[in-house]
Amino acid sequence: MAKALRLGIAGLGTVGASVVRLLAKQGNRIAVKTGRAVEVAAVSARDPSRDRGLDLTGATWFTDPVEMAKSDGIDVFVELIGGDNGPAEASVRAALESGKHVVTANKALLAKHGVELAALAEKNGVNLNYEAAVAGGIPIVKTLRESMAGNEIARVYGILNGTCNYILTRMEAEGLSFGECLADAQRLGYAEADPTFDIEGFDTAHKLALLTSLSFGTKISSDDIYVEGITSITTADIQAADELGYRIKLLGVAQRTETGIEQRVHPTMVPKSSAIARIDGVLNAVAVDGDFVGEIVLAGPGAGGNATASSVAADIADIARGDLSPALGVPTAELEDYVRARMRLHEGGYYIRLSVPDRPGAFAEIARSMADAGISLESIVQRRREQIAGDDAEGSPEVRQTVILITHETTEVAVREALEAICAKGVVAGSPQMIRIEKLSS
Amino acid sequence: MAKALRLGIAGLGTVGASVVRLLAKQGNRIAVKTGRAVEVAAVSARDPSRDRGLDLTGATWFTDPVEMAKSDGIDVFVELIGGDNGPAEASVRAALESGKHVVTANKALLAKHGVELAALAEKNGVNLNYEAAVAGGIPIVKTLRESMAGNEIARVYGILNGTCNYILTRMEAEGLSFGECLADAQRLGYAEADPTFDIEGFDTAHKLALLTSLSFGTKISSDDIYVEGITSITTADIQAADELGYRIKLLGVAQRTETGIEQRVHPTMVPKSSAIARIDGVLNAVAVDGDFVGEIVLAGPGAGGNATASSVAADIADIARGDLSPALGVPTAELEDYVRARMRLHEGGYYIRLSVPDRPGAFAEIARSMADAGISLESIVQRRREQIAGDDAEGSPEVRQTVILITHETTEVAVREALEAICAKGVVAGSPQMIRIEKLSS
Incomplete structure (x- = not known):
């Protein structure tokens, strides 16, 4: 020996x-x-x-x-x-x-x-x-670096932060607020005293940056990631998602598009029937779409001393065996420059939740703004009226309706323009909520 | 170069x-x-x-x-x-x-x-x-051989045959019979003209034999696998499983026990909430329980030219890179002899479906036989009576009840003895159905 x-x-x-x-x-x-x-x-x-x-x-x-x-x-x-x-x-x-x-x-x-x-x-x-x-005990680095060698990868995405997934899972399962679940996560040691890094999506972004480079053979570009955390997600969103057949997950997604590679971290609506929707609690999962293999999904513990040690041990074993592999899958001289696809050009469906004061014509104005931006709607849900203490000068109570729109495939820029127009018309109260819907095969 | x-x-x-x-x-x-x-x-x-x-x-x-x-x-x-x-x-x-x-x-x-x-x-x-x-495009061989190097593995199990999973998925989704689904699978090219090899579990057994050796460092022993196919599964079983919170999957399972290693292929009740329950159609999935990593699950296309080619290409790439790895994870001289754990000693819960002629005392006899074998029951479901054309000499119609028992954890030998006793007493019509329940963490 x-x-x-x-x-x-x-x-x-x-x-x-x-x-x-x-x-x-x-x-x-x-x-x-x-x-x-x-x-x-x-x-x-x-x-x-x-x-x-x-x-x-x-x-x-x-x-x-x-x-x-x-x-x-x-x-x-x-x-x-x-x-x-x-x-x-x-x-x-x-x-x-x-x-x-x-x-x-x-x-x-x-x-x-x-x-x-x-x-x-x-x-x-x-x-x-x-x-x-990346993803603790899940062997995704080796899978991308070695097992996917014969594939051109179109997209890689995953649940990469156990803290966020724990919070979202509990919000859904128990109807609790973000704040309550975060507090519990902190009590249980799943979240840091200062949880910013996890809940604002930065931890997911770091991992995504590595997955992107491994998947697309591009230089790591962690500053070019669109990052949105989960702090704005409310029980109303979770409940609406459930009723519409979705679950909300914080995903990191890297995807080849015509104009470059999208890297984005944001709360995402995923169909309940998808594999990724069923990853609960502190588990992680990563899915890879390869042109030959199709989609494969790896799931398991994304953190914890022992699961992490398992991956460290595998790396040590590779060295002991004498397997010298380029760190990023290809020699660094062969890495392509990362070309960022603008988030404005992102294409997909959108979930939009608006709080609409009960005034004649408000809904027509919203519909008009969506149409003007070229957005067609897949479904519209109007929820029961709520009496809300008015925030106008007189403090008189105000009646509001929650309106939820699901768009057909459109672009980020169209949605942003439509929401700006709607806000400018003064027909909604507060900020609109907007959550991207990820198109998944299953 | x-x-x-x-x-x-x-x-x-x-x-x-x-x-x-x-x-x-x-x-x-x-x-x-x-x-x-x-x-x-x-x-x-x-x-x-x-x-x-x-x-x-x-x-x-x-x-x-x-x-x-x-x-x-x-x-x-x-x-x-x-x-x-x-x-x-x-x-x-x-x-x-x-x-x-x-x-x-x-x-x-x-x-x-x-x-x-x-x-x-x-x-x-x-x-x-x-x-x-093994499992087509899913990189399970590399995962077991390399990524799990720092783990003692307690169990490996999976859905390893797309034909069977397609049939079971359709039976459940559409309430169709085994025969109808098999015919469709054949029409679609998911099943051979002679489907024996797939539906009787032999294909799964071959793959399991390799997973066992890779997981436990033992010599391949494909003749020592308990194999039971899916031909006996009826829509009644599928429906009962659904009502009880389970799905039926053909699993290959290899598990370390006190007396050796169990290798078994059989229809299995898995909790609906488990990752493996949600693998539909022709997909495959493999789960591995390691002492450090915990449970990881890999899912993806288990067959098809392109998915299989992806794995072939990965193997070629490893050779091109010069990674010389022992085929079975350890040098053959280090492989341990395979010690078979007897199926009689298998421990787990069981689903039992009996067709019971509507005679006084029949149910008491069944309960007595289970108790005599030391089996305690988790639940008992009695289904509506059915008039069935009698198979006795007179051909008179007979009234039967379907009785479904879910046992607490017990042994294979106890269940077999109880069922033999029940049959000997003549209180059931036809053969009892027995499906093993797999204990899963999630």
Whole structure:
């Protein structure tokens, strides 16, 4: 058997600790599968004295991950620190530059510096593996990089953030408000104290940026993503979606269009019968449309120490087996420039919810504005009137109706123009709600 | 760039033709991804003169696949002939023996000779890749072989036969009989003229045998599979399942138990809320329970020329990239003997449907027999009486009731004993129906 593959693990938080435990339990399995033993030769964490309940006998301790990255005592640098700069970035660079393979779960770092780091890995003839960075335990990176090699991909989309999916699932199942579900998610540890990064869609965007590059062979372009979070979703939307045969999911979608590649993250209405609609709670799922394979869907745990450790271990096993694969699926010199398809040109159906004061002609004005923008309607639902404390100067109560429109396929720009016109006419109260409908095969 | 990888494609039926078309369209993509051009250097088919609408300029024709397998003009032998002996077996052996990599979609061949062929591949330092042999376009072989490397697997199960799933889906959706749906499947080309192999579960069993070996690191043992097809499933069962919150699927399940590994193929009641319950029509899906990752599910097209070609292409790309992986996940010398868990010891819930002549005490006798076998019941449904033309000597009409029992977790042997006792007492008409319920996490 070949010389043992020596790992240096940087970061001993939840994921790092799970990786150490996984290797203790499954080390022999990995050695048998790959023909090479794997050992934790070094670790790096800020506080070496803290008891983490881990057996790290024989591992050299570093407080500086950059020093560990450069050390001759390791072959693979496993970066589980997090963050798109600082020690994570510095240590990954140092590792690649000194000819160490890198395994990382750091989507933020890759979304920002992925192409540059992939080039650095190539230059030094080492792997940069990051299965754990997208959709946790789901092997989507390997699937796109290797299993889809014979396919031109038209679209990749998925539920990539468990926090958002947990909130939306509970809102639907129990009729609770966004705020209540977020609070519960925080109590249960599914959401951070500052949940902005998850609920505003940025975490999904980072993962999508990597999926886009892997699917289309383009340079990572995480700044060119249209991002909309789930904070505006109300129980009224969830209920209306249900009645219309849809569920609302926060999707990341990358799609080839005539003018470029769309990358978008937004709450999305998906048909209840679709596979993606049935992914509940903290689970993740990714679907890929390939010209030969058709659509395949991978679902599973998108986060958590153990599921993430499983993907880290798979990356380590690939290195132990000697599988040298370009990080982004193709050598960086072959990556095409990313050409952004403008969100204004996005085509699809739309759900629109308007709060309409009960005045004669209001509805005719709305219909007229939609027609003027060239939008045809698939369905119109008018909901029961509600007495609402007036927000006009007199404070007199006002009667409003909720009007829900489902459009046929149209463009983003048409919908935005129509909604602007409707608002300008003063026939709606508050801001209109608009949720995109994703066309799915099943 | 390295010298082109020269393929010899044996068999130009639906899949073979799709592979040739895929390589023509995506050859450049594969070359960029793997760093090596791929070319169809030779083909073999019985009738070279037939017009298949394929551009095979430059490819050497062979009528004997064994000769092509031995030829110096190829690096990879792509076996798409089919069958577990004859030319498929002979040519795959010849290819491996003469140091050619082999890519095959032939589950029957591997279920029978997989370990021996894997050993032959190892001995000659070549790949034996077969992603297309299990679940068509779904990358489950690679997932088990590589992505699950850090997991001990407790269970793998799936819908592995599109023909059966199509029939069951239509029976449920339209209330049609098994016979009607089978006839439609045949008309649409989803079922063979002789459908035995599919509907009796043998095709599923072949695929399961491979999944078992990949999941548990055991020698392939396709003769040790409990196999039951879907021909006994009636609309009454489908309807009862629906009312009880289940759907009926033909599953292949391999599961580690205290006494060994269960391998079983049978119609299965799965909760409607489970991911596997929602796989409709000709789609396939495979779920894997790993101790670290949890449960992941892969779904997609399980058959068809293009989807199968996608998996064949992925196998070719792995070879072009130089990824030498043991065919069964571990070197054959490391494969453990397969220890069969007896089906009698299978534990789970059961659905039992009995046709009970309307005589005093009949139901008490049934309940007594279940209790005597130590089986406790979760629910009992008694359905409306039906007048049935009597099958007794006098031909007088007889009144029967359908009784449906759902048991709590029990053992196969207990259920079989109870049903034997019930039949011996003469309190039921015809044969009891018994369908196993699979315990699923979601």
